[in-house]
Amino acid sequence: MFLVRKHYLSGISIMYVTHLYCSSCNSHYAPRRLHNLCNCGKPLLVAYDLDRAATTLTQEALRDRSPTLWRYAEVLPVNDPAHCVTLGEGMTPLLKADRLGQSLGLQHLYIKDEAQNPTASFKARGMTVAVSMAKELGVKTLAVPSAGNAAGALTAYAAKAGLEVYIFMPQDTPKANIIECQQMGAHVTLVDGLITDCGKIVAERKAAEGWFDVSTLKEPYRVEGKKTMGYELAEQLGWELPDVILYPTGGGTGLIGMWKAFDEMERLGWIGSQRPRMISVQAAGCAPIAQAFESGLTTGVEIINARTIASGLRVPKAIGDFMMLAILRQSGGTAIAVTDEALLAGVKLIGATEGIFAAPEGGACIPAITHLIEQEKLDRDERIVLFNTGSGLKYLEAFSD
Ligand SMILES: *Cc1c(COP(=O)(O)O)cnc(C)c1O
Numbered sequence: 001m002f003l004v005r006k007h008y009l010s011g012i013s014i015m016y017v018t019h020l021y022c023s024s025c026n027s028h029y030a031p032r033r034l035h036n037l038c039n040c041g042k043p044l045l046v047a048y049d050l051d052r053a054a055t056t057l058t059q060e061a062l063r064d065r066s067p068t069l070w071r072y073a074e075v076l077p078v079n080d081p082a083h084c085v086t087l088g089e090g091m092t093p094l095l096k097a098d099r100l101g102q103s104l105g106l107q108h109l110y111i112k113d114e115a116q117n118p119t120a121s122f123k124a125r126g127m128t129v130a131v132s133m134a135k136e137l138g139v140k141t142l143a144v145p146s147a148g149n150a151a152g153a154l155t156a157y158a159a160k161a162g163l164e165v166y167i168f169m170p171q172d173t174p175k176a177n178i179i180e181c182q183q184m185g186a187h188v189t190l191v192d193g194l195i196t197d198c199g200k201i202v203a204e205r206k207a208a209e210g211w212f213d214v215s216t217l218k219e220p221y222r223v224e225g226k227k228t229m230g231y232e233l234a235e236q237l238g239w240e241l242p243d244v245i246l247y248p249t250g251g252g253t254g255l256i257g258m259w260k261a262f263d264e265m266e267r268l269g270w271i272g273s274q275r276p277r278m279i280s281v282q283a284a285g286c287a288p289i290a291q292a293f294e295s296g297l298t299t300g301v302e303i304i305n306a307r308t309i310a311s312g313l314r315v316p317k318a319i320g321d322f323m324m325l326a327i328l329r330q331s332g333g334t335a336i337a338v339t340d341e342a343l344l345a346g347v348k349l350i351g352a353t354e355g356i357f358a359a360p361e362g363g364a365c366i367p368a369i370t371h372l373i374e375q376e377k378l379d380r381d382e383r384i385v386l387f388n389t390g391s392g393l394k395y396l397e398a399f400s401d
């Protein structure tokens, strides 16, 4: 039987965080304190002493560590291993997708199957770290606006940690997300509006209610959890990065996190300066990043009447949009919007060729690949990774036949 060991570094401090820094104005903030946004209103990111981290975090050491994202403990922000709230998240399989690749005309296509995380989406990665840090810093009550999977993940980790949680979701959120939160003990409020409206409610009430706001990029640690996808890709590909990464993008923590992980790994001496082309995949009914990329803008314009069945992509305005757009351009990547019809067809193709019942967000990568091939922006022999970010099982009302 596989037991999740509490920590490899059990009993000692594993604090390599030097400070937090603003993603926009570069102001510095002290570690080991509760933080939301920078005074300038932009997200904070975590800096580590990577030279010190490298003394124990080696490629050899990783071979003996258990298969959760906590294997990268030295580049995660928790100080006392006893505070890690884990359900066994991370180290999801990187599956070679030969039948899907063949049907698309690609030789080296891989699927990073994030549906195999606790609560069946990659939101578990961010929430395991955010809740662990909240616990370490003495928070008692958490709140989040969510389009779906973030709520389920936060509720699960809060339950495990014994913390109280308040969830605000659009009333047309997939039913499975609502039910899982109610069944795991969250206070759930359904809102007649979008995730941005839910976010406003949390922002207005949090001070009076004493809630800690765990919104995407409004606390510094979810992105740290999400960045482990970048570490895992490199480790699973023998310390090489793929040529292309397709990432279904809402708030963009994964995109921002993986890019940060690549920089950290280069400074750890594990990889070179080569980077994958990062492709942001969005839904046509809510594509602020794709539209901004196309128009040459450095931030997104808020989408009015955002609509898509891929609820994780229904983020009309992302606070980290300026970082995403910079990453897409720096990497030589792009952003692509696909219709709901096309992304649902993508779910079917992934399912029928690879045996994975993908979330609609994961399905969106398929028409994006087709588009890139048509535009001659993909070579058939490149190493391409698509992220299936969640499970189709959470979206039963989206599949009519
Ligand atoms: C939240 C979510 C996304 C978007 O993730 P970000 O990192 O916020 O861009 C994509 N797919 C699924 C299934 C999600 O739950």
Ligand SMILES: [Zn+2]
Residues within 6 Å of the ligand: 022, 023, 024, 025, 026, 027, 038, 039, 040, 041, 042
């Ligand atoms: Zn700032």
